[in-house]
Amino acid sequence: MSKCTQCIIKRFNSLHKLNHDELENFSEHKTSLIIKKGENLMTEGHTINGLYCIKDGKCKLTKLNTNGKEQIIKFVKGGDILGHRSILSDEPVGLNVTALEDMHVCFIPKGDILDMIRQNSQFSLSLMKNISHQLNEANTSISQMAQKPVKDRLAETLLHLENIFGTDKEGYIDVILTREEIANTIGTATESAIRLLSNLKKDQVIDLSGKKIKITNKNALNNISEGY
Amino acid sequence: MSKCTQCIIKRFNSLHKLNHDELENFSEHKTSLIIKKGENLMTEGHTINGLYCIKDGKCKLTKLNTNGKEQIIKFVKGGDILGHRSILSDEPVGLNVTALEDMHVCFIPKGDILDMIRQNSQFSLSLMKNISHQLNEANTSISQMAQKPVKDRLAETLLHLENIFGTDKEGYIDVILTREEIANTIGTATESAIRLLSNLKKDQVIDLSGKKIKITNKNALNNISEGY
DNA sequence: GTATAAATATGACAAATATCATTAAATTTT
DNA sequence: AAAATTTAATGATATTTGTCATATTTATAC
Numbered sequence: 001m002s003k004c005t006q007c008i009i010k011r012f013n014s015l016h017k018l019n020h021d022e023l024e025n026f027s028e029h030k031t032s033l034i035i036k037k038g039e040n041l042m043t044e045g046h047t048i049n050g051l052y053c054i055k056d057g058k059c060k061l062t063k064l065n066t067n068g069k070e071q072i073i074k075f076v077k078g079g080d081i082l083g084h085r086s087i088l089s090d091e092p093v094g095l096n097v098t099a100l101e102d103m104h105v106c107f108i109p110k111g112d113i114l115d116m117i118r119q120n121s122q123f124s125l126s127l128m129k130n131i132s133h134q135l136n137e138a139n140t141s142i143s144q145m146a147q148k149p150v151k152d153r154l155a156e157t158l159l160h161l162e163n164i165f166g167t168d169k170e171g172y173i174d175v176i177l178t179r180e181e182i183a184n185t186i187g188t189a190t191e192s193a194i195r196l197l198s199n200l201k202k203d204q205v206i207d208l209s210g211k212k213i214k215i216t217n218k219n220a221l222n223n224i225s226e227g228y
Numbered sequence: 229m230s231k232c233t234q235c236i237i238k239r240f241n242s243l244h245k246l247n248h249d250e251l252e253n254f255s256e257h258k259t260s261l262i263i264k265k266g267e268n269l270m271t272e273g274h275t276i277n278g279l280y281c282i283k284d285g286k287c288k289l290t291k292l293n294t295n296g297k298e299q300i301i302k303f304v305k306g307g308d309i310l311g312h313r314s315i316l317s318d319e320p321v322g323l324n325v326t327a328l329e330d331m332h333v334c335f336i337p338k339g340d341i342l343d344m345i346r347q348n349s350q351f352s353l354s355l356m357k358n359i360s361h362q363l364n365e366a367n368t369s370i371s372q373m374a375q376k377p378v379k380d381r382l383a384e385t386l387l388h389l390e391n392i393f394g395t396d397k398e399g400y401i402d403v404i405l406t407r408e409e410i411a412n413t414i415g416t417a418t419e420s421a422i423r424l425l426s427n428l429k430k431d432q433v434i435d436l437s438g439k440k441i442k443i444t445n446k447n448a449l450n451n452i453s454e455g456y
Numbered sequence: 457g458t459a460t461a462a463a464t465a466t467g468a469c470a471a472a473t474a475t476c477a478t479t480a481a482a483t484t485t486t
Numbered sequence: 487a488a489a490a491t492t493t494a495a496t497g498a499t500a501t502t503t504g505t506c507a508t509a510t511t512t513a514t515a516c
Contacts, residue, residue, distance in 0.1 A: 179463075191465085194463095194465060195466080210464095
């Protein structure tokens, strides 16, 4: 099995605060796994006893509402860690994590993480910083969901997706989502999302090619996201 | 000035993880202040260099949207701490904190907090637990804002307010909010909030007396909040 | 490669929610 | 206590968004 000490993905997350020996220790206890597209890495309400470090791949974090609708809360890609919120708060997992493409993931047991928090305050602070930042993002999201109309939220979401996943050689946002998933991100009906995407295309703000989306007028999209 | 060692409010937050000497140290550097009703303890975008421990009083945490509307993200009362998210993530404050009634608050400088995180891992873990829990709540909120209709969100909010603030001797929820503030909590127009409150009263689910609200049929309200 | 299913697109209509206007009630100021 | 201001309430109407129906395109299975 590959070693944490040699893994370059850790530089994107709190694990970069660990020294060589600490990483060796993690390496000894870690397991690595592959999550196929469409499979769940975690499931809402379940307990997990460790932290996942995403080596490669993209996933969506969702919540199932009482009405049966899926709400996408967040998108995560390689370099991020998952599951720390649950083990730190001693609560069950709050979100489903579903692979949008095949993922390579490493699992580090809860005990090792908690030990490391006690002995390495830099690691501890880095985790806090990560969660604190996420909390701020979530609060912003609440405000936007509550106050912005669907069109603005769609514009916002497209800009956000490009920020997270970047673009391919042709300039298309580098993630493949169904129209339903886009609708579940902005919190609207699938038909509404489709209609608004069509409108944005007609207005030459974006370009559509199958499921691929290219932002052709970022300025305009920015304005729309702010209600102009 | 009163001492942290003798303050009973700390048992509700992470400060209860500190021993006598550690509290003495905090006491020496802390300042205490009074925030009058309507005044801000923190302002969105500003930097703070410390943590606030709410000794007494109620406040709302809000965000000002690009369209100029205020969104209430959260209600906080005595016993809670504020500002730790900002100092832990090294980001400006994300929310306005406005007193709903006169508040007594203690301020502990950032340096002391960070030192304590490094030396007391129980304190550190307790802070993480607090923020992790808040993140989970925020994620739930996103989902509800995005997917639930206004009526359901109002029901949810009323139940939530009773949970946080409890009831007075006559059974009314123990916080005074304007209709506009209720609207800003659930993310709707003030008129819509007023109308829906009137309907709930007509349906004998709640009782209204001026700004005071009493839940008279919690079961029904629970059902409404889940879409039945 | 054809059949089958799933996803996308679009129109017609219904429901939810916002906006504007006006009145009534409560609160604050003088 | 009266006047002025703010807040609450309610009707009328406009706008936004959701739902249902159906066609078309795309993906998947055989």
